[in-house]
Amino acid sequence: MLRIINKVMVAIACSITCVGLYADDSSLEEVTIIGSKIDARKLSGTAAVVDREQIKIENANDINQLLKTVPGIYVMEEDGYGLRPNIGIRGATSERSGKITVLEDGIPIAPAPYTAASAYYFPTTTRMTAIEILKGTPLLRYGPQTTGGVINLVSSPIPDELGGRLSASLGENSEGDLLLNYGGRVGGFGFLLETTQRTSDGFKSVDRFESDTGYEIEDYLIKLSWKSGPHNVLLKGQYSEETSDETYTGLTDKDFDADPYRRYGLSKPDQMNNDHEGYLLSYTYEVSDSISLNAKMYRNEFARDWWKISGVGKLVNAANDGDLVAQGILDGSVDKEGMKYKHNNRSYTSEGLQVELDVNAGLHNLSVGFRSHEDDMDRFQPQDVYNQTEGMLVYDYTISPSGSNNRLEDSEAISFWVMDNWQINDRLLLNLALRYEDVESSRREFSDKDRTVLKSERRNDTDEWLPGASFTYDISDQWQILAGVHKGFSPLGGGAKETEEPETSVNWEAGLRYRGSGVFLEAVGFVSNFDNKSENCSNASPCSNEATSGQFVTGEAEISGMEFTLSTIQEVGSMTIPIDLMYTYTSAEISEDNSESGYVDGDMLAAIPENTAAARIGLIGANGWGNYLVFKYTDWMCMDLGCNRSGSTKFDRSEDLVTVDFISRYPLDFGGTIFLKVENLFDEERIITRQPDGARPNKAMTARVGFEWNF
Numbered sequence: 001m002l003r004i005i006n007k008v009m010v011a012i013a014c015s016i017t018c019v020g021l022y023a024d025d026s027s028l029e030e031v032t033i034i035g036s037k038i039d040a041r042k043l044s045g046t047a048a049v050v051d052r053e054q055i056k057i058e059n060a061n062d063i064n065q066l067l068k069t070v071p072g073i074y075v076m077e078e079d080g081y082g083l084r085p086n087i088g089i090r091g092a093t094s095e096r097s098g099k100i101t102v103l104e105d106g107i108p109i110a111p112a113p114y115t116a117a118s119a120y121y122f123p124t125t126t127r128m129t130a131i132e133i134l135k136g137t138p139l140l141r142y143g144p145q146t147t148g149g150v151i152n153l154v155s156s157p158i159p160d161e162l163g164g165r166l167s168a169s170l171g172e173n174s175e176g177d178l179l180l181n182y183g184g185r186v187g188g189f190g191f192l193l194e195t196t197q198r199t200s201d202g203f204k205s206v207d208r209f210e211s212d213t214g215y216e217i218e219d220y221l222i223k224l225s226w227k228s229g230p231h232n233v234l235l236k237g238q239y240s241e242e243t244s245d246e247t248y249t250g251l252t253d254k255d256f257d258a259d260p261y262r263r264y265g266l267s268k269p270d271q272m273n274n275d276h277e278g279y280l281l282s283y284t285y286e287v288s289d290s291i292s293l294n295a296k297m298y299r300n301e302f303a304r305d306w307w308k309i310s311g312v313g314k315l316v317n318a319a320n321d322g323d324l325v326a327q328g329i330l331d332g333s334v335d336k337e338g339m340k341y342k343h344n345n346r347s348y349t350s351e352g353l354q355v356e357l358d359v360n361a362g363l364h365n366l367s368v369g370f371r372s373h374e375d376d377m378d379r380f381q382p383q384d385v386y387n388q389t390e391g392m393l394v395y396d397y398t399i400s401p402s403g404s405n406n407r408l409e410d411s412e413a414i415s416f417w418v419m420d421n422w423q424i425n426d427r428l429l430l431n432l433a434l435r436y437e438d439v440e441s442s443r444r445e446f447s448d449k450d451r452t453v454l455k456s457e458r459r460n461d462t463d464e465w466l467p468g469a470s471f472t473y474d475i476s477d478q479w480q481i482l483a484g485v486h487k488g489f490s491p492l493g494g495g496a497k498e499t500e501e502p503e504t505s506v507n508w509e510a511g512l513r514y515r516g517s518g519v520f521l522e523a524v525g526f527v528s529n530f531d532n533k534s535e536n537c538s539n540a541s542p543c544s545n546e547a548t549s550g551q552f553v554t555g556e557a558e559i560s561g562m563e564f565t566l567s568t569i570q571e572v573g574s575m576t577i578p579i580d581l582m583y584t585y586t587s588a589e590i591s592e593d594n595s596e597s598g599y600v601d602g603d604m605l606a607a608i609p610e611n612t613a614a615a616r617i618g619l620i621g622a623n624g625w626g627n628y629l630v631f632k633y634t635d636w637m638c639m640d641l642g643c644n645r646s647g648s649t650k651f652d653r654s655e656d657l658v659t660v661d662f663i664s665r666y667p668l669d670f671g672g673t674i675f676l677k678v679e680n681l682f683d684e685e686r687i688i689t690r691q692p693d694g695a696r697p698n699k700a701m702t703a704r705v706g707f708e709w710n711f
Contacts, residue, residue, distance in 0.1 A: 031105040031282075033142065033152045034132045044421070044431040044470040045136025045484055046072070046509060046524050046563065052129050057618070057628060058663060059169065059677050059706065061177055061198065063087075063125045065661075068632045069614040070133055071563035071582045072149070072526070076541075076607050076637065076654075077688040079246050080203060080699035083215065083272075085122055086541065086607065090135060091488060091505055091528025091559045092148025093588075094607045095541035096120070099490055101145040103152040105236070107280060111302045111348035112375035113144055114411035114439055115494035118538050120346075121276050121302045123153050124219045124240060126167075126179050127196045130154040135526075136509050137470035137484040140433040141369065143415055146466055147488030147505050147528065155236075158183050158190040158223055164711055169675075171704025173214065175200040183223070190225040202245065203700050207265035208332055208391050215244035230286040238278045245271050248539065249312045250694025252319045252327070253651070253687075260685045260697035265332045265391065266309055269341055274304035290360040299351040306344040310383070313693035320651060332391035340383045340399070344539065350375040365421035376410035377494060380449075400449045403456075404549060409494025411441040427474040433486065435466040439502075443495045460496035464489050464504065483510040488528065493536070495549060503534045503553075511563075520567045526560065529591075533557035535606065535641075542692050544606060544641040545597075554641055555594030557605060561586035574622040582614045590641070603642035609635035609656075624667040633658045639690045655686040657698055672709035678702070 034040050040047035048070045060066045062082035064075045074088040076095075088094030096118035102109050110117045132152040134142070142150045156165075162184030169177045176199045183192030195218070202213030219240040226233045247263065247270035255262060278300040285293045318326035328334030352373035359366045383399040417435040424430055439462045447453040470484025488505035511524030534551045537543035543552035566581040588605040613633040620626040636656045638644070643652035660681045667673050683701035690696070 031152075032130065032132060032154055033103070033106060033134055033150065040132075041513065041515060041520055041522070042472070043134075043136075043138060044429055044472045044482060045134065045138040046482075046511070046522070047135065047138075048133045048565075050131040050133075054616075055128065055130070056708070057626065057665065058616075058630060058661070059167075059675055061126045063122065063131070065632070065679075066125070066131060067133075067151075068612070068634070069580070069582055069616060069630070071524075071565050071584045072135060072561075073133065073584075074586070074608055074612065074637075075634065076691075077698055078696065079244075080697070081200070081215065082125065083122070083242070083244055083246065084120055087119075087151070088607060089133070089149030089151075090147070090526050090561070090586075091507055091530070092145060092490070093535070093605060095536050096538050097122070098536040098538070099145055100148055101139070101142050101150045103142065103150065104278075105155055105280065106152060107296065107298045107354075108144075108350065108352075108373070109153070109278070109300065110350070111300075112350055112377050112409075112411070112494075114373065114413050114491050115375050115409045115441060116346075116348065116377045117145065117491075117493070118536060120304055120306075121274065121348075123155075124196050124198070124217060125153075126177060126198065127156060127194060127219060127221060128153050129156050136507075137431055137433050137468035137486040138419075140435040140466055140468045140486055141367070141417055141419060143417075143435060144413065144437060144439070144489070144491050146435065146486070147490055147503070147507060155221065155238075156181055156192060156194055158185065158192045158225055160185055162186075165709070166711065167706065167708045169677075169704045169706025172702045173201045173203050175214075175702065175704060177704075177706070181221075185225075188227045190223075190227075192221070192223040194221040195219065203702065204261045204263050206263045206268050209265060209268045211245065211268050213245050213263060215242060215246070217242045217244075232282075232284040232286075234280070234282040236278075236280040236282075239276070241275045243271065243273050246306075247308055248693045249309060250316060250690065250696040252316055252330070253695055254320075255330075256687060256695040256697070260687075260695075261700060264312070264330045266312060266330065266339065266388065266393075269386075269393065270306075270308040272304065272306040274302065274306075276300070276302045292358050294356040294358075296354045296356075297352075298354075299349070301347075301349050303347040304345070307341060307384075308344065310340045310342050316694035317651070329388065332388065334388075335390070336388040338396075339386050339388060339393075341386060342383045342405075343381050345379070345381050347378045348375065363423045367417075367419040367421075369415075369417045371413075371415045373413045373415070374411070376408065379405065379407050379409070381405035402447050402449075403445050406447075406449065406451070407443055407445040409441070409443045411439055411491070411494055413440075413491075414438045429472045431468075431470045431484070433468040433470075435468075436463070437466065437489060437491070438463040439491050441492065441494045441496055458495060458497050460492055460498055460500060462492065462496075462502050464502065470509075478514055478516050480513040480515070481511070482513065482524070484508070490534070492551060496551070500551075500553075501532060503530065503532055503551075505530045505533075518569050520565070522563070522565045524563045526563070528559045530557045530559075533590075533605070539692060541607070544599075548692075552597075554597050554599055554605075555590060556592040557589065558591040559586065559588040559605070559608070576618070576620040578616070578618040578620070580614075580616040582612075584612045586610055586612075599642055602644075604638050604644040606638045606641050606643075609637040611635040626663075626665045628663045628665075630661040630663070631658070632661075634688075651690065654689055657684060657686040657688060659684055659698070670709075671711075672707060675706050675708070677704055677706075 092099035164182035181194035200214035468486025
């Protein structure tokens with residue numbers, strides 16, 4: 001961290017999109033990049049805010065389910081709980097959320113955003129007070145991923161008065177959730193203490209073993225603040241632990257049809273253990289009513305060991321092709337020697353210093369920013385070898401890590417951005433943006449567990465200028481047009497070779513907005529053109545060439561589509577009826593033949609559905625009793641690039657899925673609320689993914705009841 005501090009004594013900027021960031025005493029503790037839903041509907045880019053009210057209404061503890069109601073977002077579910085989400089936005093595909101920028105309170109929160117961006121850690125959704133999604137040119141304020149969009153998770157703010165919040169629920173499969181916090185302000189001092197506790201036995205069953213398939217999560221947060229005149233200081237600390245009995249092992253299609261919630265006994269030992277701790281120190285100086293300076297120092301540490309069986313996908317594929325021996329091994333009726341269970345054991349650190357300057361100069365809102373960042377990954381992955389004998393698993397020996405299982409990766413990055421929000425006249429707002437990224441990365445692989453023998457070494461140095469421009473023009477008091485273009489960038493990661501180039505793109509958007517009395521309508525088209533589209537390879541999302549680390553460049557590609565949003569509130573007698581509709585159409589294809597990769601013009605890209613849609617309809621009585629239906633649709637998607645080619649099979653793609661959730665909330669006289677939520681009301685069962693080792697299902701119909709109270 002001292003090295004970072006020595007590098008950076010430069011003023012840096014809060015973006016123009018930080019609407020009202022320092023508007024009142026509590027704003028320092030609630031770090032937003034957009035603000036409210038109203039603010040999102042005015043930007044010279046497209047944005048959405050899943051606000052406190054929606055989170056409360058849907059009582060969602062799964063980030064996937066909340067984001068499915070936002071246009072332009074693609075979600076590839078995996079475990080049914082959203083513990084390790086796969087989220088894509090427009091031109092950024094969804095493999096382990098590694099192509100989007102994920103922030104918590106405005107700070108990068110991926111385990112190692114430059115070295116290893118794949119989100120094996122994702123903040124606990126239940127402790128968030130808002131989720132902001134930013135697309136288009138304004139996202140150049142944030143990074144490192146600047147192609148499709150940014151997600152900012154806003155944690156609970158320090159309340160203005162002493163008080164707290166309690167939210168507790170119980171459901172099927174021994175599912176339990178608790179959120180409890182307490183805090184407030186006394187003079188210039190403020191504090192917040194918070195904990196989130198989550199548990200479930202899981203909705204699947206393991207062959208031959210009485211074993212849970214759920215999780216236990218505990219998360220703790222503390223915030224301390226101090227304000228004196230123009231000076232604001234915030235200290236935030238967070239710690240969480242997770243144990244989840246999760247696996248990558250899926251099913252053959254025949255076994256899925258018979259029981260989608262079955263797990264093969266081979267996967268019984270599979271378990272993820274991880275812990276995360278994060279620290280943020282923020283200082284803001286209000287120089288004047290029009291100038292503010294902010295400095296943030298942050299550090300995040302994440303360690304995980306996902307112990308799970310390797311190579312089951314080959315058995316599943318063979319069984320799908322009719323191999324009875326492979327099916328017998330999966331069923332436990334055929335003995336098998338030499339099965340490897342790898343400790344996917346990795347630790348990450350991410351730290352940086354960011355200084356921001358925001359100047360309101362009449363017609364111009366100027367923002368300048370600088371960030372110095374370092375992150376790294378330590379991968380040390382031994383493999384335990386077991387034999388399956390008469391359906392039981394018997395330990396044999398351990399293989400020491402070497403090569404790709406024993407390596408260090410790291411990155412150092414300098415980022416600079418400048419933005420000008422120029423109100424040219426009463427109708428025309430122009431946004432000019434420029435970002436610079438300079439990234440140095442390296443990887444060292446070792447042949448021995450003591451790391452005395454270097455097997456191989458790689459280095460890469462990349463720098464990119466990322467310009468952008470966008471505007472809004474008010475046709476009338478209700479109608480507005482918007483358009484923008486910016487250059488997208490996705491860093492290569494710690495395993496990049498010296499000759500490799502990062503993924504870059506040119507991203508366009510244009511649309512129309514209507515803001516009337518009780519009605520909001522937005523329709524936006526988008527296009528992303530890539531010279532060198534790439535896939536992030538991981539065990540969770542193997543690349544189309546079957547690689548599980550590094551990147552796979554697939555060549556020129558185009559991702560284009562249309563987003564549509566409609567929100568309205570209708571009054572019928574004493575009833576209030578809020579309605580929110582969303583639809584996204586996307587075409588994602590290789591745009592030119594690539595002899596090196598073997599892909600051709602028209603091959604569909606992986607992990608992007610052609611159609612997604614959502615609807616939320618409420619019925620709220622005069623006494624505040626609210627009942628809501630939430631509909632979500634996700635089209636099928638390719639598991640590997642080119643699944644639309646002639647000769648491809650159903651094993652190359654997922655299945656489309658429609659779910660309906662029902663929520664009922666009844667207010668109590670003393671200020672509390674009781675609620676009932678039924679997820680997947682009609683118990684739809686679909687193959688939501690086949691990556692990496694067979695067909696896996698969405699979450700079954702489950703019900704839970706709960707209680708909320710602000711005190």
